[in-house]
Amino acid sequence: MTLKIGVIGTGMIGRDHTRRIQQVLAGAEVVALSDVNLASAESVRADLAPNAKLYQTGEELIAAPEVDAVLVTSWGATHEPYVLAAVAAGKPVFCEKPLATTAEGARRIVEAEVAHGKRLVQVGFMRRYDAGYVALKDAVQQHTGAPILVHAAHRNPAVPEAYVTPMAIHDTLIHEIDVFRWLLDDDYVSARVLYPRNAARSHGKLRDPQVVVLETKKGVLIDVEIFVNCHYGYDIQCEVVGEDGTARLPEPMAIDMRLGAKRQSRILTDWKDRFVASYDVELQDFIAAAAKGSATGPSAWDGYAAAVTSDACVQAQESAGQAVAIELPARPALYE
Amino acid sequence: MTLKIGVIGTGMIGRDHTRRIQQVLAGAEVVALSDVNLASAESVRADLAPNAKLYQTGEELIAAPEVDAVLVTSWGATHEPYVLAAVAAGKPVFCEKPLATTAEGARRIVEAEVAHGKRLVQVGFMRRYDAGYVALKDAVQQHTGAPILVHAAHRNPAVPEAYVTPMAIHDTLIHEIDVFRWLLDDDYVSARVLYPRNAARSHGKLRDPQVVVLETKKGVLIDVEIFVNCHYGYDIQCEVVGEDGTARLPEPMAIDMRLGAKRQSRILTDWKDRFVASYDVELQDFIAAAAKGSATGPSAWDGYAAAVTSDACVQAQESAGQAVAIELPARPALYE
Amino acid sequence: MTLKIGVIGTGMIGRDHTRRIQQVLAGAEVVALSDVNLASAESVRADLAPNAKLYQTGEELIAAPEVDAVLVTSWGATHEPYVLAAVAAGKPVFCEKPLATTAEGARRIVEAEVAHGKRLVQVGFMRRYDAGYVALKDAVQQHTGAPILVHAAHRNPAVPEAYVTPMAIHDTLIHEIDVFRWLLDDDYVSARVLYPRNAARSHGKLRDPQVVVLETKKGVLIDVEIFVNCHYGYDIQCEVVGEDGTARLPEPMAIDMRLGAKRQSRILTDWKDRFVASYDVELQDFIAAAAKGSATGPSAWDGYAAAVTSDACVQAQESAGQAVAIELPARPALYE
Amino acid sequence: MTLKIGVIGTGMIGRDHTRRIQQVLAGAEVVALSDVNLASAESVRADLAPNAKLYQTGEELIAAPEVDAVLVTSWGATHEPYVLAAVAAGKPVFCEKPLATTAEGARRIVEAEVAHGKRLVQVGFMRRYDAGYVALKDAVQQHTGAPILVHAAHRNPAVPEAYVTPMAIHDTLIHEIDVFRWLLDDDYVSARVLYPRNAARSHGKLRDPQVVVLETKKGVLIDVEIFVNCHYGYDIQCEVVGEDGTARLPEPMAIDMRLGAKRQSRILTDWKDRFVASYDVELQDFIAAAAKGSATGPSAWDGYAAAVTSDACVQAQESAGQAVAIELPARPALYE
Ligand SMILES: NC(=O)c1ccc[n+]([C@@H]2O[C@H](COP(=O)([O-])OP(=O)(O)OC[C@H]3O[C@@H](n4cnc5c(N)ncnc54)[C@H](O)[C@@H]3O)[C@@H](O)[C@H]2O)c1
Ligand SMILES: NC(=O)c1ccc[n+]([C@@H]2O[C@H](COP(=O)([O-])OP(=O)(O)OC[C@H]3O[C@@H](n4cnc5c(N)ncnc54)[C@H](O)[C@@H]3O)[C@@H](O)[C@H]2O)c1
Ligand SMILES: NC(=O)c1ccc[n+]([C@@H]2O[C@H](COP(=O)([O-])OP(=O)(O)OC[C@H]3O[C@@H](n4cnc5c(N)ncnc54)[C@H](O)[C@@H]3O)[C@@H](O)[C@H]2O)c1
Ligand SMILES: NC(=O)c1ccc[n+]([C@@H]2O[C@H](COP(=O)([O-])OP(=O)(O)OC[C@H]3O[C@@H](n4cnc5c(N)ncnc54)[C@H](O)[C@@H]3O)[C@@H](O)[C@H]2O)c1
Missing domain, CATH: 3.30.360.10 (Dihydrodipicolinate Reductase; domain 2)
Structure with missing residues (x-):
């Protein structure tokens, strides 16, 4: 019943979302971590998710059978391929803004999701x-x-x-x-x-x-x-x-x-303090929908718009x- | 039609009320001034009311035929006798708080006014x-x-x-x-x-x-x-x-x-700034009532209470x- | 020492300014009234300024020797000629907005005042x-x-x-x-x-x-x-x-x-309640400057701009x- | 690593705290329920904690080996014996206010806890x-x-x-x-x-x-x-x-x-809306301390005072x- 989440990109916001899942929110746990900077992923594991497995690449993490749902919190330019991979794998994916760095990129995600026939993507518009x-x-x-x-x-x-x-x-x-x-x-x-x-x-x-x-x-x-x-x-x-x-x-x-x-x-x-409580709510919303194999909240279409x-x-x-x-x-x- | 006012006590508030009557409010003018400190009365005359006559004592000012109404703005301990004198003269009198320094003193004013049969006294409760x-x-x-x-x-x-x-x-x-x-x-x-x-x-x-x-x-x-x-x-x-x-x-x-x-x-x-606008209104009210030979607003009874x-x-x-x-x-x- | 004012146009605002001068403000009195609707002027005289003289035309009022300063509170289209006449007569004039109904009209007033060499006009921008x-x-x-x-x-x-x-x-x-x-x-x-x-x-x-x-x-x-x-x-x-x-x-x-x-x-x-206190201040300012034969506050130039x-x-x-x-x-x- | 909690009293607040633990907060789960009204406990199990075991009495629940920590949310008069039993069992206990219905009752809890030598009790003063x-x-x-x-x-x-x-x-x-x-x-x-x-x-x-x-x-x-x-x-x-x-x-x-x-x-x-967010925080605090075998926040001494x-x-x-x-x-x- 606990949603098993993999996090790609363990920088500032990836670490913070991991803390949220591990220490604040009910119903999920971080079981996989990945970052191009391996030391970053290791440090997050040590501090927050000792049972999580480390993956060399986001693609491997997405493919891992123990991963039910994916958080994409790497640099903006890398969001599109990871989200597309998650959609291809049929796994719910929470992607920090921007969904993609170009409108066409966001469009491709919309098309992939439409082809999949069911919502899988939530974009990190926490407001x-x-x-x-x-x-x-x-x-x-x-x-x-x-x-x-x-x-x-x-x-x-x-x-x-x-x-x-x-x-x-x-x-x-x-x-x-x-x-x-x-x-x-x-x-x-x-x-x-x-x-x-x-x-x-x-x-x-x-x-x-x-x-x-x-x-x-x-x-x-x-x-x-x-x-x-x-x-x-x-x-x-x-x-x-x-x-x-x-x-x-x-x-x-x-x-x-x-x-x-x-x-x-x-x-x-500090902008970080302004909407801090809303991150909890958006991720709780993601967890609830992902537990049912879907996504809610800000959509790929919203990201494209x-x-x-x-x-x-x-x-x-x-x-x-x-x-x-x-x-x-x-x-x-x-x-x- | 212009109410002719005599001011007894030309210190801080006496000077300010004189300015009000001369420069701000309609319907009245200061025609007489008195202060135990003659220099103070002279200075107010020079600055604000060049046509006003100076009186040695408050009693003389009250008795002066050109004085229609009286402002008592001397030290608190002197209020009672001046107000009683004004009532005895049948002249409307505005008295700064306190009406008297003892309840019995205020009581004597109430009795004098009741004996006179008509309100003549307004107390300076400007709030x-x-x-x-x-x-x-x-x-x-x-x-x-x-x-x-x-x-x-x-x-x-x-x-x-x-x-x-x-x-x-x-x-x-x-x-x-x-x-x-x-x-x-x-x-x-x-x-x-x-x-x-x-x-x-x-x-x-x-x-x-x-x-x-x-x-x-x-x-x-x-x-x-x-x-x-x-x-x-x-x-x-x-x-x-x-x-x-x-x-x-x-x-x-x-x-x-x-x-x-x-x-x-x-x-x-500074407390002086807090109710500054209300002094204008209270004196305008006094002028309007005194022009009809009476008084309104906070009464001798209020001063006594x-x-x-x-x-x-x-x-x-x-x-x-x-x-x-x-x-x-x-x-x-x-x-x- | 009391400024003698003539009011042209005794409608809503002309009546209100007359009340202000007669009953609220120090230093001035309304001595002359004029309105194309004579009944209106008569009613204002009866209610507020019993000693004022009625004039058939604004021009006559402006020319009247007992008039020290003029208030123009008639309809907007009539402001320009009255203000020009007051400037020509060298009398301070308070003109309700608009100064003139065209920029050129306002410009003509500016030129007349500049030719006169001293400010005489205050426009009724009370804010x-x-x-x-x-x-x-x-x-x-x-x-x-x-x-x-x-x-x-x-x-x-x-x-x-x-x-x-x-x-x-x-x-x-x-x-x-x-x-x-x-x-x-x-x-x-x-x-x-x-x-x-x-x-x-x-x-x-x-x-x-x-x-x-x-x-x-x-x-x-x-x-x-x-x-x-x-x-x-x-x-x-x-x-x-x-x-x-x-x-x-x-x-x-x-x-x-x-x-x-x-x-x-x-x-x-009701807009009338919003800036009601500022009308008192603007007219008091007009009275103070007009008593010295000049004008201050919003100028003809401001009206033109x-x-x-x-x-x-x-x-x-x-x-x-x-x-x-x-x-x-x-x-x-x-x-x- | 997940704290296993037993809840005694599954009325309004007992149900709400169960929801909190099951659906909102990280780190704990409700594994045992008890209420004198068995139907109430059964309904809470059905709605919120399907894996929880039902106990006939609070005492049995407290003694149950799978229970790490206890929530006492029954009627006020029953708090004292349950809290004393939990302290006797050395288990952290969160007790809704009042800690006891008499000062002496609260005093007995203080004494038991002092005798135990370590804090175990948190009182539900959520403000x-x-x-x-x-x-x-x-x-x-x-x-x-x-x-x-x-x-x-x-x-x-x-x-x-x-x-x-x-x-x-x-x-x-x-x-x-x-x-x-x-x-x-x-x-x-x-x-x-x-x-x-x-x-x-x-x-x-x-x-x-x-x-x-x-x-x-x-x-x-x-x-x-x-x-x-x-x-x-x-x-x-x-x-x-x-x-x-x-x-x-x-x-x-x-x-x-x-x-x-x-x-x-x-x-x-409705008072229930006023401090609703603070219940989450107080229970998160309880979970964190209880996970370490202790208690923090409002103490038995505070309840006694x-x-x-x-x-x-x-x-x-x-x-x-x-x-x-x-x-x-x-x-x-x-x-x-
Ligand atoms: N919603 C918001 O208010 C909000 C706030 C902050 C950041 N963000 C978004 O979150 C994203 C991350 O921001 P951040 O501040 O955490 O940045 P950051 O630089 O602190 O962290 C990004 C991490 O991603 C890693 N990374 C980069 N490329 C990767 C790849 N291909 N695969 C795996 N890991 C990779 C980096 O090594 C780094 O550790 C950005 O897109 C940003 O716009 C959103
Ligand atoms: N309503 C208020 O908020 C308010 C504010 C300030 C003062 N007051 C009252 O006004 C009164 C005067 O206060 P003030 O601050 O102007 O004091 P002040 O000392 O500045 O002035 C009092 C003046 O009265 C003169 N005086 C004293 N005895 C006199 C007498 N027998 N005859 C004539 N003049 C005499 C003094 O020489 C002095 O010039 C006090 O009763 C005070 O309580 C009321
Ligand atoms: N500053 C402000 O906020 C403010 C507010 C209200 C009105 N105004 C201005 O004041 C002016 C008057 O407005 P009002 O609401 O009093 O209008 P109103 O119609 O109530 O009054 C105007 C009066 O002027 C008279 N009149 C017209 N032509 C005349 C003339 N040639 N000579 C003499 N009298 C003449 C009319 O008979 C009428 O009695 C307008 O220009 C208006 O824009 C300004
Ligand atoms: N902190 C707050 O703001 C706050 C708010 C509400 C209630 N409370 C406290 O929480 C307690 C419960 O209040 P409630 O509103 O939930 O009442 P409630 O009546 O809705 O629920 C109490 C439940 O306890 C059960 N119960 C009674 N005796 C029992 C026993 N001996 N063993 C097991 N269960 C028993 C009842 O059957 C009932 O289901 C009260 O002490 C109240 O003061 C605190």
Whole structure:
């Protein structure tokens, strides 16, 4: 009855997911580990999963008979082949975002899964499992009336020099791209990027902040401020404006203090702390579905839609305020 | 049509009220000034009321034919005789708190006014004119159901060595004593004082903080924390708990900022800033009533009730947690 | 020493400003009234200013020797000639927005005032006097670092059928247009309008909501949601994002209640209540400057800049998401 | 490596804890069940723990060799004998509150555990595991300075007729009694109860609301409003006032909405929802310690202190506002 999981890629997030399965969640255990850096896999085994077997390659791990389900937490560029292999093996697979580094890659996974005829893939868009977004979606469905506008912000205190303009889409906006499709139950039709002057703390290869404007099929207009050198903290804001009223994403819990002539409460500074609880929920969801041989939550189709949208946003970054169209093929019945 | 006002006592608050009448409010002008310190009266005349006449004594000012109404803003110990003189002269008089330094003194004013047969006296309990308390009273009457409990706090950053335990009642709690009678439309029946350990920033002659517990005729239980060395700011809190729900006094307007990993908004530190707008409203109210030869707002009876209650609270400070009864004679018809 | 004011146009706001001068503010009185609808002027005289003289025309009122300063509160189309006449007469004039119905009209007033060589005109952009915006400007200057983005919303519960798309600029956005120039101490260089689907409560001749995007000379990007059929209330939002942090306009004071399984506080529904206190402050400012024969606060130049910007925004409404340039001539020295 | 747990009492909370162990938490499984109502135990086995063995009595379950650790979730009156039996068997035992129905009963457990020489007992005071209280304790230790006052409220929408005055202590205040000892790292020295008039929704055998005032050894004064017919919701409030400032318990996460002229967010109405997440954390803590043959978290000593304090509070309910002393014997070294 315990789901036996193999983990490919035992870096930061692979290690953390292993800890989750071994020490926090019910119903699963990590029985296999693999990493191109063998020492990394060995260290995770020693610290967290002493009974796990080590595999030289992800492919061998996927093929191993004791492995019921697979976690792909290696570098992004390696996700596509591992997910395809898991699908080919008929094993449920949880793949950290991105599902693939190109829209075509994600498309190939969709096609493989459709050919397989049953969902096997869950993509690691954990915000859908965040209690705040879940409550927001409920508020929108129960109270605000049909959405018309979304105002959002994704702020981060600072980024290294290596972070360049397109990463604001691929590494940062990617979570809003997915979570708003889910929140609104809608698809995007265009993207536009507007820039104010650059922040003084940004650098030559990064336009920061930027405002991405997305339009949806149902006519919702979304503006997202991305500001990765905002200095003051890691801050995720989202307000939905509907026919009857508005609803906002809650702030993370913080103690309201009165000190030194200031009413004050802490703001997070590390993105890792912001959605930490949602990782538990997403993996619990994966375990429950995988135990039945299937997958639920963010799908390969969602991963593909996110990839197509990301590409359009990056193109819009170079399009001087013009809208770039976003087109998706018909959604396969598997994902209705 | 312009009300002609004489001001007795041109210190801090006398000067400020003169400025208010001359530069802010409609319908009145300061035509007479008096202060035992003549230089003070002269300076106020020079700065704010060049046409005003100076009087050697308050009694002469009250008697002056050009004076329609009187402001008594001299030291507390001098209030009673001036107010009695104004009542004797049949002139409306605004008296800063306290109405008198003893309950008997306040009683004498009540009797004089009752004998006069018409209200002439307004006491300077300005909180009743604060937009926050006014809105709170409205919320209690419209929404919370009949009050059962009040939780309150009166916090001040620091006091000088000269501030001793009874001043926590006479100088600090006095405003809550009046404003809660008005807010609840009720009278007190007992007072009790409870002490935690002394705050490190307090001193040998001051028990600080303290919690005063008042009971009303209608059975409302009120607890007020008085903490005059609270360090962090000047902070007035009030929550009313009624049959159907609760209502809180609003915080003073402050900008919500996000800076340096903190969500923050300023807290006032100087009591003078907290109810500054209400002084304008109370004096405008005085001007309107005095123009018709009468007075409205906090009455001599309210000043008397506050004096009786203060005395009981001071006695309760020495009574080791025992309740001290508060009794008022029957309320004269003039104050119904 | 009392400023003698003549009021042209005694409708809703003219009556209210007369009340303000007569009953609330110090230092001025209304001595003359005029309205094309004589009955209206007579009624205001009867209710509020019994000593005021009635004039058949605004021109006669302006010329009257007892009139020190003029309030123009007639319909928008009549503002320009009255303001020009007041400037010609060398009398300080407070003009409700709009200064003129065309940019050229406003320009003519600027030229007349510049020719006169001294400021005489104050435009009724009262938000600059709102305590919330004043505190916000202070927070931006003291704490947030130089502004980069502004996110704003102007929401109104419902509008009549007669309200058509361009009115969202001329009657609604106009206040943001002025107040953000002042808040940021900056000028606009372009405007763009984006539309989501129409709200169900809007009608065929009104695109509602809409998002206006303004860029400034200093590179600040401003997005303003205008939603005049938002249903839930009259709600003005503004968040400034600077180099070091953010600051938000405070909510209007409201009592925080707990009732019926909801924490709740009232939202205003009538725009008249939102900035009611700022009208007092703006007129007090006018009285103070006019008493010295001059004017301060929002200038004819500001009125002109607002008119030019409005025109660009209306053009942008028809430009399918394209930016429309905004150009102002050099600012005359009088307005530095 | 999986901890094998036996559950005695499979009613509401016993069932819920079984679900937790079987479906949510890592590291344990329920292998034995017992209830005087056999059908209840059978139903829990069927729904949640098909491999568990049923026992006729709690004593047999405790003695069963496959049982590593015990959960006592039967009626309060049965806790003491089961906990004593578990201690006698040297097995870690999690006991829902109350540890015993009398202080002497709790004392016997303390003595048995001390005699055993090692901690085995954890009491189900789950608030210590609530993220809000944990953050509050951190704020107090890091920021507010040493505590001087605590203002708290425990409000519940309604209670049945069977709920009488002493239950306000035993069933309601009991959680504050424990969590404030922990929050302040302190012990109580006296209790006092003050009553306003009864709420209209209360009944003849229940004084409601009431205010319990506790004093601690370190001199902290705590006031707790207990209002079990407050009507509007289930609401737990706590503010700590320290030498340098204050800190408040956060509100439960709720979506801030703007609807129908109200800013609003939901308040819980069912106590079961308020600390639901903390049950997971407390049991995870139990599993971790029990896996090492010991116990952590709220101890038998804490359960005893809570029982002694409850008794004093109930006595204070009958003492007309007088303080009742609270005395504990010296704390055994095991609990330092
Ligand atoms: N959902 C989220 O919020 C979130 C957060 C962090 C990371 N991620 C995603 O998780 C993935 C991993 O991120 P990380 O931060 O753990 O990176 P990391 O560099 O810490 O770890 C990646 C690990 O994968 C290993 N690896 C690389 N190629 C491999 C291969 N072909 N086979 C086996 N192992 C291989 C590396 O040796 C490394 O140990 C990325 O795709 C990232 O985008 C998602
Ligand atoms: N309502 C409030 O919040 C509030 C605030 C401040 C002061 N007050 C009250 O106002 C009164 C004055 O306070 P203040 O802070 O202005 O004090 P202050 O010492 O600054 O001024 C008092 C003035 O009265 C003058 N004076 C004293 N005796 C006089 C007399 N017999 N005749 C004429 N003048 C006399 C003094 O010379 C002095 O100039 C006090 O009773 C105080 O409690 C009320
Ligand atoms: N700053 C603000 O927030 C604000 C608010 C309301 C109105 N306003 C502005 O104030 C002006 C008046 O608005 P209102 O709501 O009071 O309108 P209103 O229609 O109630 O009143 C206008 C009055 O002007 C009179 N009038 C028209 N033409 C005249 C003329 N040539 N000479 C003399 N009187 C004339 C009309 O008879 C009427 O009595 C408008 O320009 C409006 O935009 C500004
Ligand atoms: N920490 C909390 O917040 C919290 C919440 C709820 C309940 N509790 C405590 O948990 C305990 C149980 O509460 P509940 O709400 O689940 O009650 P319940 O009545 O739903 O369940 C109690 C179960 O115990 C069984 N039982 C009674 N005597 C027994 C015995 N001698 N041996 C075996 N089983 C026996 C009953 O048949 C019943 O099935 C109580 O002590 C209560 O105070 C604590």
